[in-house]
Amino acid sequence: MEKQGGGAIVNISSIASIRHPGYPIVSYCASKRAVNQLTQNIAIQYAAKKIRANCVLPGLIDTPMVHEALKKVYGDGGVEEMIKKRGNMSPMKKQGDAWDVAYTSLFLASDEAKYITGIQLIVDGGSSCKTD
Secondary structure, eight states: OOOTEEEEEEEEGGGGGTOOOSSSSSHHHHHHHHHHHHHHOOOOOOOTEEEEEEEEEOOSSSSSSHHHHHHTTGGGGGHHHHHHHHTTTTTTTOOOEEEHHHHHHHHSSGGGGTTOOOEEEEEEEEGGOOOO
């Protein structure tokens, strides 16, 4: 990126990097927090070289990987019950989808975000604003 005169880096973290998710996943939270710090350090170190670095922090996102990993956690209702319960955890009463994260990432990588670097952009339907 230095040789080409700049660029944009978009890392993916999680809202678990900035608040407790409500269940014990300490290594996941710590590793995602490390992604945030890496992103901010790159942003500062390379800003003068026209290299931007930003981070997307998704919340509850409905993906096939989540379905598979959590299908037994939510009991007899299966995946449909899991989707409903996870959706109700969000103030918007639904989970995001992969497109929500993709479009946010696309924006941060685009020239429309040319003066944005070092941020942690939360994509969680308002979940990280909740106090409960």
